[in-house]
Amino acid sequence: MKVLEIKDLVIEYQTMDGTVHAVNNINLDLEEGETLGLVGETGAGKTTTALGVLRLIPDPPGVIKSGQILLKGKDIMKMSGEELRAMRGDEISMIFQDPMTALNPVLTVGEQIAEIYFLHNDCSRAESMEKAREMLEMVGIPGERADEYPHQFSGGMKQRVVIAIALACQPALIIADEPTTALDVTIQAQVLDMMKNLKDQLETAMLLITHDLGVVAEVCDKVAIMYAGEIVEYGTLEHIFNHTMHPYTMGLFNSLPSLDKDADRLRPIHGLMPDPTDLPSGCPFHPRCPYARPECAESHPELRDYGDGHLARCLFCDGQLGAENTAEEENPAVAAAAEKQQQTPDVLLEAVHLKKYFQTRGGLLHAVDDISFTIERGKTLGVVGESGCGKSTLGRALIGLNEATDGQVLFEGQDVTHLKGRERRKFLTNMQMIFQDPFSSLDPRKTVFEQIAAPLRINKVCRNKRELEQRVADLMETVGLARRLTYSYPHELDGGRRQRIGVARALALEPKFIVCDEPVSALDVSIQAQVLNLLQDLQAAKNLTYIFITHDLSVVRHISDDIMVMYVGCMVEKCASHELFDYPLHPYTKGMLSAVPIPSINVEKKRIIMQGELTSPVNPKPGCRFANRCPYATDECRSVQPAVEEVRPNHFVACHHVREINGL
Amino acid sequence: MLRFIGRRLLVMIPVLLGVLIIVYALSCFMPGDPVINKLGTQNYTQEQYDAMEHQLGLDQPFVVRLGSYLWGVVTRLDLGESYATNRPVTESLAQRVGVSIQLGLMSLCLAGILGIPIGIFSAVRQNTIPDYTITTLSIILASLPGFWLAMEAILIFSAKLRILPASGLTSWKHYIMPVACASMMTLASLVRMTRSSMLEVIRQDYIRTARSKGMKETRVIFKHALKNALIPVITVLGNQVGMVVGGSIIIETIFNIPGMGSLMLSAINQRDYPVIMGVTLVTSVFVCICNLVVDIVYSLVDPQIRSQFVSGKKRGGKEKTEKEAAA
Numbered sequence: 001m002k003v004l005e006i007k008d009l010v011i012e013y014q015t016m017d018g019t020v021h022a023v024n025n026i027n028l029d030l031e032e033g034e035t036l037g038l039v040g041e042t043g044a045g046k047t048t049t050a051l052g053v054l055r056l057i058p059d060p061p062g063v064i065k066s067g068q069i070l071l072k073g074k075d076i077m078k079m080s081g082e083e084l085r086a087m088r089g090d091e092i093s094m095i096f097q098d099p100m101t102a103l104n105p106v107l108t109v110g111e112q113i114a115e116i117y118f119l120h121n122d123c124s125r126a127e128s129m130e131k132a133r134e135m136l137e138m139v140g141i142p143g144e145r146a147d148e149y150p151h152q153f154s155g156g157m158k159q160r161v162v163i164a165i166a167l168a169c170q171p172a173l174i175i176a177d178e179p180t181t182a183l184d185v186t187i188q189a190q191v192l193d194m195m196k197n198l199k200d201q202l203e204t205a206m207l208l209i210t211h212d213l214g215v216v217a218e219v220c221d222k223v224a225i226m227y228a229g230e231i232v233e234y235g236t237l238e239h240i241f242n243h244t245m246h247p248y249t250m251g252l253f254n255s256l257p258s259l260d261k262d263a264d265r266l267r268p269i270h271g272l273m274p275d276p277t278d279l280p281s282g283c284p285f286h287p288r289c290p291y292a293r294p295e296c297a298e299s300h301p302e303l304r305d306y307g308d309g310h311l312a313r314c315l316f317c318d319g320q321l322g323a324e325n326t327a328e329e330e331n332p333a334v335a336a337a338a339e340k341q342q343q344t345p346d347v348l349l350e351a352v353h354l355k356k357y358f359q360t361r362g363g364l365l366h367a368v369d370d371i372s373f374t375i376e377r378g379k380t381l382g383v384v385g386e387s388g389c390g391k392s393t394l395g396r397a398l399i400g401l402n403e404a405t406d407g408q409v410l411f412e413g414q415d416v417t418h419l420k421g422r423e424r425r426k427f428l429t430n431m432q433m434i435f436q437d438p439f440s441s442l443d444p445r446k447t448v449f450e451q452i453a454a455p456l457r458i459n460k461v462c463r464n465k466r467e468l469e470q471r472v473a474d475l476m477e478t479v480g481l482a483r484r485l486t487y488s489y490p491h492e493l494d495g496g497r498r499q500r501i502g503v504a505r506a507l508a509l510e511p512k513f514i515v516c517d518e519p520v521s522a523l524d525v526s527i528q529a530q531v532l533n534l535l536q537d538l539q540a541a542k543n544l545t546y547i548f549i550t551h552d553l554s555v556v557r558h559i560s561d562d563i564m565v566m567y568v569g570c571m572v573e574k575c576a577s578h579e580l581f582d583y584p585l586h587p588y589t590k591g592m593l594s595a596v597p598i599p600s601i602n603v604e605k606k607r608i609i610m611q612g613e614l615t616s617p618v619n620p621k622p623g624c625r626f627a628n629r630c631p632y633a634t635d636e637c638r639s640v641q642p643a644v645e646e647v648r649p650n651h652f653v654a655c656h657h658v659r660e661i662n663g664l
Numbered sequence: 665m666l667r668f669i670g671r672r673l674l675v676m677i678p679v680l681l682g683v684l685i686i687v688y689a690l691s692c693f694m695p696g697d698p699v700i701n702k703l704g705t706q707n708y709t710q711e712q713y714d715a716m717e718h719q720l721g722l723d724q725p726f727v728v729r730l731g732s733y734l735w736g737v738v739t740r741l742d743l744g745e746s747y748a749t750n751r752p753v754t755e756s757l758a759q760r761v762g763v764s765i766q767l768g769l770m771s772l773c774l775a776g777i778l779g780i781p782i783g784i785f786s787a788v789r790q791n792t793i794p795d796y797t798i799t800t801l802s803i804i805l806a807s808l809p810g811f812w813l814a815m816e817a818i819l820i821f822s823a824k825l826r827i828l829p830a831s832g833l834t835s836w837k838h839y840i841m842p843v844a845c846a847s848m849m850t851l852a853s854l855v856r857m858t859r860s861s862m863l864e865v866i867r868q869d870y871i872r873t874a875r876s877k878g879m880k881e882t883r884v885i886f887k888h889a890l891k892n893a894l895i896p897v898i899t900v901l902g903n904q905v906g907m908v909v910g911g912s913i914i915i916e917t918i919f920n921i922p923g924m925g926s927l928m929l930s931a932i933n934q935r936d937y938p939v940i941m942g943v944t945l946v947t948s949v950f951v952c953i954c955n956l957v958v959d960i961v962y963s964l965v966d967p968q969i970r971s972q973f974v975s976g977k978k979r980g981g982k983e984k985t986e987k988e989a990a991a
């Protein structure tokens with residue numbers, strides 16, 4: 001039986017800049033117990049579709065223009081307020097993206113779950129609370145924690161609570177909007193696993209919104225790809241992953257860095273999602289489509305069935321796509337210089353027993369605890385680990401933004417750990433940092449020109465205005481920012497362009513070394529690929545050395561020469577990039593690698609689900625910090641902290657039992 | 665929790681000492697001479713002047729005076745004697761403080777009882793005609809000077825209509841105008857604060873979650889939004905409660921009410937240092953205590969802050985650092 005049918009749904013937002021066509025004529029249906037993945041870039045209209053089904057579109061400015069939404073045959077559009085309320089939470093429930101903000105901070109988690117029973121099942125307060133405890137147990141949280149408040153839970157546990165709320169009344173349909181995007185990979189694996197089991201137990205249908213094709217491959221039965229408010233391709237996992245038809249879907253796959261192949265360059269989709277107030281004529285994808293022909297700008301393709309329920313919306317995707325117009329924007333300023341740089345390896349930066357502790361209310365927080373490594377000139381060291389494990393603090397300590405508590409940083413052999421005043425400023429021009437959130441790190445009231453000129457002005461690099469303008473123009477060209485954007489403000493630009501400003505600013509003083517702290521985490525895959533390519537080109541041209549901090553393992557594999565894995569302030573493994581992925585030795589690395597959802601349905605994966613969460617970095621107990629989650633932990637592990645050893649040539653691991661575990 | 669309160673009380677000591685020293689210095693160096701004021705005439709002999717100066721203790725150096733004043737306060741709770749009346753300052757404060765507290769609390773309550781619901785209503789009806797009306801009125805109210813409001817009220821209700829008495833504080837009728845006028849000023853800012861805080865909360869994700877559970881809008885507002893929205897409002901109200909003790913100079917003067925505000929004004933006019941110091945001391949003690957009470961109330965509303973106090977539940981602290989890390 002069909003649980004949900006969406007017919008010709010059109011949703012618009014009336015804004016000052018015009019009408020935003022968020023959802024244009026969408027048709028979808030969902031069978032009982034089925035999981036449908038809704039995939040697309042930011043702004044494709046996924047969340048609007050979901051809110052539309054619950055009739056929760058903020059109004060004004062949103063309006064459902066036309067269409068039908070049938071829940072088990074009943075038209076949601078025609079329901080009264082009373083019927084709608086009875087439906088929400090009881091028959092359809094929703095899981096929102098950010099677990100950090102989805103729970104009310106002043107109510108206990110128990111109350112927030114119990115409320116569902118109280119509202120829909122006529123339970124008394126005590127009965128509801130009792131059921132809430134059971135529900136908590138079901139999502140793997142001890143029932144007695146029902147009386148605690150959301151801030152006492154970690155991100156992963158909050159998301160479990162949100163899921164408990166969603167499942168409480170055993171709804172026929174769950175809509176999950178990016179449920180694991182904000183979580184770390186090992187926690188994401190736990191949560192996805194749990195959602196899958198519970199869904200199967202309760203036979204709930206699920207509409208899963210995500211931009212992560214790996215997650216889709218893992219949990220979905222069917223997939224719908226959305227672009228500019230339309231469905232452009234629809235089919236089973238087999239259809240979408242193995243017989244991709246639509247050029248946009250192909251572009252999404254090509255943009256993804258992969259865990260199991262070393263492609264040199266990503267092939268991003270060029271350009272951006274079109275402005276939804278002013279959609280292009282014809283096929284909305286034609287300005288970005290590598291196969292576009294003149295006809296594409298004129299006639300709007302229909303969603304056609306190409307057999308067996310595989311639908312696609314493209315004029316030529318039945319085998320007539322022809323050759324790709326490979327108009328890849330080679331960066332001329334960069335490509336020319338790339339070849340000259342083939343110098344003998346030398347060590348640019350060395351960290352020796354580096355420590356950074358913070359005094360907190362609870363005690364001494366060991367953010368970075370005794371880390372030593374070297375980086376060669378022109379290479380990239382990737383740093384991976386879960387949030388809070390000390391990656392950013394390490395990066396900041398290296399360039400002196402946080403003064404190290406103990407240990408040394410040597411730059412070109414010179415000790416730069418405790419430089420002060422003028423010397424430090426002079427030296428800092430050699431080292432720069434690119435930050436995660438390109439928006440909050442830019443001053444909203446300054447134009448692009450001012451943003452890039454600032455470091456040049458402060459360090460008095462240019463003698464006059466003409467020279468300054470020339471330098472800024474050169475920098476903009478280097479990072480691929482069009483000259484017409486010189487006097488725009490950050491809010492007028494998209495995330496990718498803003499991050500390019502961040503890169504230009506970091507390059508302004510011609511540094512030798514750049515710490516990139518999650519530079520692409522806030523970006524969509526296609527934009528992420530553009531920025532990653534830019535960073536690689538610049539490295540080749542200017543012989544730059546990077547530390548690349550990220551929690552995304554496929555990104556780190558793509559960009560790094562060496563990788564260091566951190567866990568609660570310590571380095572647990574470090575080796576060459578391909579070695580780490582082919583022969584991970586530390587139990588944590590192994591678990592983390594197996595947790596990454598792979599965007600392919602053809603690989604058999606054995607999952608190691610790591611239970612539990614990170615230990616606290618505040619006054620850590622002696623012993624291995626991974627011991628509470630490690631399947632191999634012994635008494636020795638719980639009392640003695642393992643030292644870093646070179647287990648294979650150039651492969652460093654900190655684990656007492658690394659040899660037994662790996663049969664070395 | 666007790667340790668927290670104890671620590672906060674200890675911190676109050678240097679704060680209060682600082683306030684006393686600054687105010688003492690300021691009043692000593694302001695123009696005017698209490699000796700002449702006390703003599704009450706321009707025709708005095710040098711001997712008379714010296715005698716009076718000696719009697720008031722003003723012939724001693726500033727530091728010595730300050731020291732002995734502080735010593736008296738700390739050891740005997742002795743605030744000295746008024747230059748003007750020769751009666752102990754504590755006595756006149758005791759007479760006056762009740763009136764000010766009464767008036768102040770009544771007007772604060774009135775402002776709270778009206779202001780918070782109006783603010784909520786205005787937020788829930790955002791961008792409708794009632795909302796526009798309320799916002800406009802509260803802006804006008806906030807920008808009217810307090811003395812003008814009080815004078816107009818007297819003109820209308822006492823002079824023209826003759827239904828309310830214009831001065832004194834002898835029957836319940838006497839309270840109406842002062843309380844109403846004093847509360848109007850707080851009311852306006854309270855309405856606007858509640859409204860904007862409520863609007864802020866309504867946009868939060870957890871309100872969307874609450875709606876998606878299928879509850880009535882009234883439950884969304886009162887059960888899920890209100891407590892969060894009131895947190896900043898409580899802070900402001902609490903600080904105002906502390907100020908109440910000092911009385912309102914404007915209202916008490918215009919309506920001729922014997923409270924702390926009018927006491928302060930006459931003391932300033934007569935260069936009556938001991939009284940100025942007394943009013944300042946009492947007001948600052950109350951402000952400090954009220955800040956403490958606000959923090960405690962705060963912790964009852966906001967569990968995140970409560971867990972800092974309750975030492976048994978260590979978990980709160982740890983999760984906090986994890987959250988900071990995720991950010």
Ligand SMILES: Nc1ncnc2c1ncn2[C@@H]1O[C@H](COP(=O)(O)OP(=O)(O)O)[C@@H](O)[C@H]1O
Pocket residue numbers: 358359360365367385386387388389390391392393394617985986988989990
């Ligand atoms: N200024 C600071 N004061 C106190 N603790 C801090 C500070 N900066 C970072 N931390 C703590 O250090 C730990 C590591 O943080 P961070 O380097 O940001 O990790 P990551 O980049 O992996 O998210 C976290 O527990 C964080 O709360």
Ligand code: SF4
Pocket residue numbers: 246247248283284285286287289290291292293296301313314315316317
């Ligand atoms: S219709 Fe044309 S522009 Fe659109 S996806 Fe197909 S080939 Fe590309």
Ligand code: SF4
Pocket residue numbers: 587588624625626627630631632633634637642654655656657658
């Ligand atoms: S030292 Fe022990 S607990 Fe730590 S990773 Fe190795 S086996 Fe596991």
Ligand SMILES: [Mg+2]
Pocket residue numbers: 388391392518
């Ligand atoms: Mg970080």
